[in-house]
Structure formats: structure tokens, C-alpha cells
Amino acid sequence: MTCTFKYKNKKGEVVVAEVTATTAGLSLLDEAESVGLVPAYGCRAGSCGACRVTVNEGLELLGPRGIVEEDTWLRCQDPPEVRLACRAELLPNAHGTVAFERAPDVTVEFDDER
Numbered sequence: 001m002t003c004t005f006k007y008k009n010k011k012g013e014v015v016v017a018e019v020t021a022t023t024a025g026l027s028l029l030d031e032a033e034s035v036g037l038v039p040a041y042g043c044r045a046g047s048c049g050a051c052r053v054t055v056n057e058g059l060e061l062l063g064p065r066g067i068v069e070e071d072t073w074l075r076c077q078d079p080p081e082v083r084l085a086c087r088a089e090l091l092p093n094a095h096g097t098v099a100f101e102r103a104p105d106v107t108v109e110f111d112d113e114r
Contacts, residue, residue: 003061003094007037008101019090028053028062028098029085040102044086049076051085058098062088078103 003019017035029051032039042050046068055062059081065073069087076082082103090098 003031003058003090004097005032005035005037006057006097006099007032007039008099009038010040010102026089027086028083028088028090028100031090032085039085039100041086046072046084046087049084052076052078052082052103053085053100054079054103055081055083055088056099056101058096058100059083061091061094061096061098063091 005017042048069084
């Protein structure tokens with residue numbers, strides 16, 4: 001399994017990293033951090049919405065929303081391509097590219113791009 005992450009940071013720079021093996025149960029946020037990317041996040045539990053990302057490519061490589069992510073997604077009234085980086089997980093044996101960036105209307109400010 002190999003996935004390419006393309007993360008567009010708040011400076012508009014696209015950072016590319018390869019994930020060669022995923023660990024079951026790790027979130028997109030955890031996977032991205034494991035290869036040196038630094039997406040924004042707040043609570044890491046799925047309730048604050050600070051880690052909302054727009055998935056521009058590879059949405060089909062992510063598993064379905066769980067209850068917590070679905071609740072936050074509905075509350076924020078996001079389009080279908082917006083996912084919570086702290087809750088979305090790559091599917092087992094995912095292979096391809098996942099391109100994502102911070103959702104444009106995220107208004108929660110935390111120490112972004114750590």
C-alpha cells in the first residue's frame with residue numbers, strides 16, 4: 001500500500017509526502033503527521049472542527065464518516081468533500097493520492113501549522 005499525501009498549507013504551498021504503510025485505526029491527521037506534514041487541529045476528538053479539510057483528490061480512499069465526524073459535519077453544514085482530519089481514516093490497502101487542504105471557512109484559530 002502506498003499513498004501520496006498532498007497537503008496545501010495556509011501559506012498556499014503544496015507539501016508532498018509518501019505513506020508506504022498505514023496502521024489500522026490511525027486518522028488522516030496521525031498519518032499525515034507521521035510523514036512530517038503539519039495540518040491544523042484542535043481537540044483531536046472531532047468536536048471542535050479545527051481540523052476540517054477539503055479533500056480535493058482521493059476521497060474514495062477514506063473510510064465512511066463515523067458518528068462523531070457525521071455530527072460535526074452536519075453541524076458545520078459542510079459539503080461532502082470536507083472531512084475531519086482527526087477522524088477520517090484511510091481504507092485498508094488504499095493506494096493512490098489524497099490531496100487535501102484546510103477547509104476555507106474554518107474560523108476556529110489554533111496554533112496552525114505546528
